[in-house]
Amino acid sequence: MFDHLKAQPQDKILQLIQMYREDARDGKIDLGVGVYKDATGLTPVMRAVKAAEKKLWEVETTKTYTGLAGEPAYNAALCGMILGDVVPMERVASVATPGGTGAIRQALELIKLAAPDATVWLSNPTWPNHPSIIKYLGMKMAEYRYFDAETRGIDFGGLMEDLGRVQAGDVVLLHGCCHNPTGANLDAAQWDAVVRLLAEKGAMPFVDLAYQGFGDGLDADAAATRLIAKSFPEVLIAASCSKNFGIYRERTGILIGIGDAGGKGVLQGNLNFLNRQNFSFPPDHGARLVTMILEDDALTADWKAELEEVRLNMLTLRQSLADELRRVTNSDRFDFVATHRGMFSRLGLTEAQVVRLREEHAIYMVGDSRINIAGLNARTVPLLAAAIAQVS
Ligand code: PMP
Structure with a gap:
């Protein structure tokens, strides 16, 4: 029976995770997978x-x-x-x-x-x-x-x-x-x-x-x-x-x-x-x-406070990426990053540019140029901006 099964197409994001894991380069940056990550790259269990x-x-x-x-x-x-x-x-x-x-x-x-x-x-x-x-x-x-x-x-x-x-x-x-x-x-x-x-x-x-x-x-x-x-x-x-x-x-x-x-x-x-x-x-x-x-009022208050930290952290990263891109490209082409909301932004890069970011800069994003903002931190924002300026 099982030989009648057709192979299923691989999930593109799971494939990307695999490629990232197998990449031996130091300083590789994962902007693919859709989970929140703090500045140290961890997805912590919330206090509440x-x-x-x-x-x-x-x-x-x-x-x-x-x-x-x-x-x-x-x-x-x-x-x-x-x-x-x-x-x-x-x-x-x-x-x-x-x-x-x-x-x-x-x-x-x-x-x-x-x-x-x-x-x-x-x-x-x-x-x-x-x-x-x-x-x-x-x-x-x-x-x-x-x-x-x-x-x-x-x-x-x-x-x-x-x-x-x-x-x-x-x-x-x-x-x-x-x-x-x-x-x-x-x-x-x-x-x-x-x-x-x-x-x-x-x-x-x-x-x-x-x-x-x-x-x-x-x-x-x-x-x-x-x-x-x-x-x-x-x-x-x-x-x-x-x-x-x-x-x-x-x-x-x-x-x-x-x-x-x-x-x-x-x-x-x-x-x-x-x-x-x-x-x-x-x-x-x-x-x-x-x-x-x-x-529970106390747990609700603590959860809301932590969620707000998460939200504001992503907004800060958005603003600093937009500012940095403005500086390195000397244009307002990427100002939209600051107005987008949530964990993702589609940068509007071509598939070839996304591949170059991966191969030349060890920066991983989904093929449609979606980045997970929470995958960034204060150290990697300038690295991403410089790499984008180089390939686009
Ligand atoms: N809808 C959208 C748009 C999503 O991005 C996700 C999670 N990636 C979901 C629904 C479902 O999330 P989950 O099943 O993990 O709760």
Whole structure:
């Protein structure tokens, strides 16, 4: 049987990690992999997470199964963090999922159950796992323009033109904040216009919120998601705690479905059903830590303070890279780095330039010239800027 299997294409980022590991040069710089790293290159366990883990070890009395939807306290705490009070909770169904990816996968399966012919619209570019899962599920997809290769900002004219072709009942996947891979994000007026257009078209928004707290702050980063949540009769939100709680390997996410009050029972039942088919009960450890942090004022304050340090560190690195590039290229070509938000920026270099950076300077970034800002530190910012100036 196994000889009928076809080799799967290698994940480009995992391939890059491998190449980086095998590179024996001193001073090599990894700007590829999408995890937060501090100035020493480590991805630490957050203080509040450690404290919650210690407490959990003391108070946990059983490891029997949770509910199919996860623990209600987790869902309530996370829905509160994401939605604030913009929608009445009677309209909100939710399930805990294994990471944000699990939530995305379940959302797409729900769409497939409800409307197998719906087209899912993705930004061009987007996180490669979006099209990959959609293709795997055999669903229809289309692209809307997003990134302006000239300005490295949003191609808003192209985006609106393409979303103008969306049909009633289509699904439009939007990054709630901190767009991956570009780092370019819609401003408030642009979000308003997109929401008006999609509402007019009768489309359903599907928000991927993987970096809340990494851009402009916890509430600011949820603003677009909240606007969407209150503006449409039906919305799906797939959120991840991997980055903002730094619990990547605990696989902690949530899928939120907003429908009309009467639909909640059926919607919730379908979300539970999908969990049951795919993995039965969702993982609990990470979800429990998140709940303990969000339910305890002191832990919440400490977590928020550390998350803010992380966010400000990335902003400082952005500004110093933009300043350094301005200095070494004697131009404002790279000023966009300071206005991008989140962990990533697409620099707009050619594939050949990316290869030169790797081969000649031991600087590793994804082939589309996406860099992980958190992979930098005060020492490596000038090295990167000088190398970019040399190859571009
Ligand atoms: N969406 C986007 C845009 C992401 O970048 C990621 C993580 N790389 C995820 C979702 C999912 O994250 P996870 O499954 O690790 O929680």
